[in-house]
Amino acid sequence: MSLSTAAQEALDSFxxxxxxxxxxxxxxxxxxxxxxxxxxxxxDDNRVHGCESKVWLVSRQQDGRWHFxxxxxxxxxxxxxxxxxxxxxxxxxxxxQQLDLPAWFTQLGLGRQLSPSRSNGLNAVLQRMAQLAAGG
Amino acid sequence: xxxxxxxxxxxxxxxxxxxxxQTYLDNAATTQKPQALLDALSHYYGHGAANVHRAQHLPGAxxxxxxxxxxxxxxxxxxAADAQQIVFTHGATSALNxxxxxxxAQFEAGEEIxxxxxxxxxxxxxWQQLAKRRGLRLxxxxxxxxxxxxLDAALQLxxxxxxxxxxxxxxxxxxxxxxxxxxxxxxxxxxxxxxVDGAQGVVHGRQDVRQLGCDFYVFSxxxxxxxxxxxxxxxxxxxxxxxxxxxxxxxMVQLADYQQASFRPAPLGFEAGTPPIAGVxxxxxxxxxxxxxxxxxxxxxxxxxxRHLLRGxxxxxxxxxxxxxxxxxxxxxxxxxHNSDLAHLLTEQGIAVRAGHHCAMPLxxxxxxxxxxxxxxxxxxxxxxxxxxxxxxxxxxxxxR
Ligand SMILES: Cc1ncc(COP(=O)(O)O)c(C=O)c1O
Numbered sequence: 001m002s003l004s005t006a007a008q009e010a011l012d013s014f015x016x017x018x019x020x021x022x023x024x025x026x027x028x029x030x031x032x033x034x035x036x037x038x039x040x041x042x043x044d045d046n047r048v049h050g051c052e053s054k055v056w057l058v059s060r061q062q063d064g065r066w067h068f069x070x071x072x073x074x075x076x077x078x079x080x081x082x083x084x085x086x087x088x089x090x091x092x093x094x095x096x097q098q099l100d101l102p103a104w105f106t107q108l109g110l111g112r113q114l115s116p117s118r119s120n121g122l123n124a125v126l127q128r129m130a131q132l133a134a135g136g
Numbered sequence: 137x138x139x140x141x142x143x144x145x146x147x148x149x150x151x152x153x154x155x156x157x158q159t160y161l162d163n164a165a166t167t168q169k170p171q172a173l174l175d176a177l178s179h180y181y182g183h184g185a186a187n188v189h190r191a192q193h194l195p196g197a198x199x200x201x202x203x204x205x206x207x208x209x210x211x212x213x214x215x216a217a218d219a220q221q222i223v224f225t226h227g228a229t230s231a232l233n234x235x236x237x238x239x240x241a242q243f244e245a246g247e248e249i250x251x252x253x254x255x256x257x258x259x260x261x262x263w264q265q266l267a268k269r270r271g272l273r274l275x276x277x278x279x280x281x282x283x284x285x286x287l288d289a290a291l292q293l294x295x296x297x298x299x300x301x302x303x304x305x306x307x308x309x310x311x312x313x314x315x316x317x318x319x320x321x322x323x324x325x326x327x328x329x330x331x332v333d334g335a336q337g338v339v340h341g342r343q344d345v346r347q348l349g350c351d352f353y354v355f356s357x358x359x360x361x362x363x364x365x366x367x368x369x370x371x372x373x374x375x376x377x378x379x380x381x382x383x384x385x386x387x388m389v390q391l392a393d394y395q396q397a398s399f400r401p402a403p404l405g406f407e408a409g410t411p412p413i414a415g416v417x418x419x420x421x422x423x424x425x426x427x428x429x430x431x432x433x434x435x436x437x438x439x440x441x442x443r444h445l446l447r448g449x450x451x452x453x454x455x456x457x458x459x460x461x462x463x464x465x466x467x468x469x470x471x472x473x474h475n476s477d478l479a480h481l482l483t484e485q486g487i488a489v490r491a492g493h494h495c496a497m498p499l500x501x502x503x504x505x506x507x508x509x510x511x512x513x514x515x516x517x518x519x520x521x522x523x524x525x526x527x528x529x530x531x532x533x534x535x536x537r
């Protein structure tokens with residue numbers, strides 16, 4: 001699957017980032033791109049548990065394509081969520097199911113954010129997406 | 137001024153972690169192990185493993201001897217009168233669960249169990265669930281602003297209906313010694329059983345269970361520089377005699393037929409199945425190692441590091457330290473900064489500290505927080521570890537603010 005322009009842009013900037021500081025700055029910049037969630041969207045149903053920070057995932061399917069929005073009270077998590085959304089935006093369920101999202105984060109140099117001991121919630125969000133894609 | 141740790145080289149993992157650019161300051165979660173422990177494990181496995189208390193053969197006799205020698209060492213470490221008062225479990229958590237099940241028959245509906253507001257989930261949930269099973273009331277002893285159990289309030293709340301008091305000796309979040317003596321004396325005068333969660337307290341200085349006068353004292357080996365998978369339950373003989381057997385199986389039984397069985401008293405009656413033999417032997421080696429150190433030097437070293445830690449936190453703007461930690465650790469939050477963000481950046485810089493609720497959600501909730509960052513010290517830490525932490529903290533905060 002080819003990358004969207006925005007995803008390619010993310011990949012380019014993270015591949016060029018040297019060192020943790022630059023990666024952190026980029027993450028925070030990406031986090032600012034998420035559009036803010038409304039209070040209704042920050043519902044219990046949309047809340048993804050299993051995170052130290054609060055994370056919400058809002059999903060909508062239109063003409064067989066997925067559109068997500070997400071939010072968190074932590075800035076670096078917002079960045080991770082933005083990088084996730086930019087990769088999955090507009091995919092069909094079948095495409096979403098085939099997509100290797102851990103590999104995407106590894107490509108970005110952020111693979112460690114998915115280690116099982118990390119309670120940042122990214123894993124839980126990926127699981128929620130997988131359930132949605134599977135129609136669960 | 138550089139403050140070295142004279143014991144650092146005794147812990148090979150510290151150098152290994154340093155080679156991976158990791159500064160380990162999560163010692164309240166678990167500790168690194170002394171070489172003496174590695175040697176003991178390797179000796180045991182390298183010279184012949186065997187099950188304990190079962191076989192007449194030589195390897196079995198040697199394993200049993202080493203296993204029982206640790207029971208003696210633990211008894212000595214806690215100043216218990218007799219090694220038979222030491223029950224090995226799989227950790228502090230399993231010791232507390234043993235108590236909550238083993239004592240279940242002691243309670244009638246409507247009676248009370250008192251715990252404090254700062255308990256680790258391990259010393260909260262077993263009692264909470266026991267209270268639900270038996271229709272008991274779980275009474276929560278409140279804290280004062282420094283992070284100690286409010287003694288005036290506690291002495292009012294612990295009364296004739298209190299059948300059991302279970303409290304931590306040293307808080308794993310606030311780093312405060314609890315006023316145990318007054319609480320234990322009072323609870324005992326009311327006829328209540330007393331349980332001390334020594335998981336953190338046992339690691340800092342020598343504890344004396346006879347002086348405390350508690351009925352039960354529990355801790356985990358892995359926080360005391362020993363192997364994981366091993367816990368200790370100390371009990372006064374009269375208190376141990378009130379425990380019902382709760383896990384059934386090999387070697388805890390005296391006589392069994394298909395329909396009936398009779399069980400051994402403590403300790404073996406509460407060590408059903410094959411115990412963590414190597415772990416127990418390893419704990420013995422760790423205790424021997426610890427006993428070889430100058431206790432005053434260790435206490436002073438830890439106290440000096442702790443002062444350094446608190447000074448550094450207080451010197452920085454916007455940092456709120458939880459309670460008034462007295463030793464070992466400090467938990468804090470930073471105004472306007474999410475713990476998870478700061479934890480992320482500390483991790484990026486190789487600083488191993490803990491972020492989150494520290495298995496004490498109700499405590500964090502009562503402080504109006506959903507998490508905090510905790511720095512916790514061990515005897516092998518030195519002032520360079522703290523310097524690295526502080527410069528990582530400064531860099532992280534600079535990025536975030
Ligand atoms: C105060 C306290 N009690 C109990 C425990 C539980 O210990 P374990 O997980 O080894 O059973 C801990 C460990 O974090 C603790 O800090």
